[in-house]
Amino acid sequence: MAGRRRWSTEEILDTATELLRTGDAESFSVRKLAAALGTDSSSLYRHFRNKTELMRAVADRILLAALADHRPEGDWKQRITALALRLREAFGQQPQLAAVWGRYASGGAGSRLAMEEVLQALRASGLPEEQIPARYHRIVVLLSALIAGEAGIGGLTAEEYDQGMEHFRVGVLGADPERFPALAHFAREIRPLGVDRRAAFEEILAAHLAQIEAAIR
Template sequence: MAGRRRWTTDEILDVAAELLRTSATESFSVRRVAAALGTDSSSLYRHFRSKTELLRALADRVLLAAMEDHRPEGDWKQRITALALLVRDAFSRQPQLAGAWARYVSGGNGSRMVMEEVLEALGSSGLPDEEIPGHYHRIAFLIASLIAFEAGGGTVPPEEREQGRELFRVAVLGADPERFPAVARFARDLSPLQTDHQAAFESILAAHLARIEAAVRAG
């Protein structure tokens, strides 16, 4: 009798990534990955002990691929901004994993490479060493939150997205000016949250980095 095929970690991750592209994270499971491979779950548990561990590995592989060709350039703010946009672009191609990355965090080499770049950039900013970890955590939280929020909108079907925009227009333009005077005042200038994500991403990150720069100068 022929022995059961042994799947490599990369083969499992390839199939799992493809499965995630066509299904929601909530319905994703080790059992479904095993079924797609034509095997049973027990053969996969030698590589990944749980769905969470598998999602962490997938998210870390996204980070690792993004960082392979990354070359730091510019000052510390330019380095962090370039890194944030690189990670944002990487997860935009598989938005289902962005939420998993923000929720579970990864601990592989991809994650370490991102941490190393942010910490090195902050180290060249003029911040005292004892303040760098705190700033790193706030930057990581900000980037992960923004990417996960944007990814959540990216997984919504086009017809549902358009329906949401229409509901937004009705809610804003139809607001009673006596009850909602501020909404009525700015109605024609307000946009749904799904509008121009990159500009919002860059401006929010830039404002945060500017605060760090101001603190360095004041210090």
């Protein structure tokens, strides 16, 4: 009787990425991955010690692909902004995996590339060396939160998105002015979370970088 096929690490990650892209991190399991590959869980543990290690490898793979041909250009703010937009685009194409990145941070090759670029940009900014680690941490927390939040909306079906927009219009435009006076006043100017996300992303990041620049001055 022929033995079961031996899957490579890359093939395992390919299948895991597809399962996470079409499902979610909560329902994902090594057992489901093994079933999709037509093997048993024990064979996968030869490649990854546990689910957490596997998830970290998947998240890092997205970073590695996003930065594969990245070439730093411009001043320090332009470098960080370009990196941020690359990550936004990468996870925007696979929104279910953004939450994986936010939860399962790694020290893999892709993660190290992103860390190196942010740290080098901050060094070029003129920040005192002792302030760079804390500033780096704040930037990464901001980016992961923005990208994960945007991906949550990007993962909605067209029907779910339309339902949400209708619910927003009814709830906001119909707000009781006595109970919600400020909301009723600004209702027609308030925009839903799903609208104009890229501009909001860039403005929030630009404001944070401007704060760093002001501290340098």
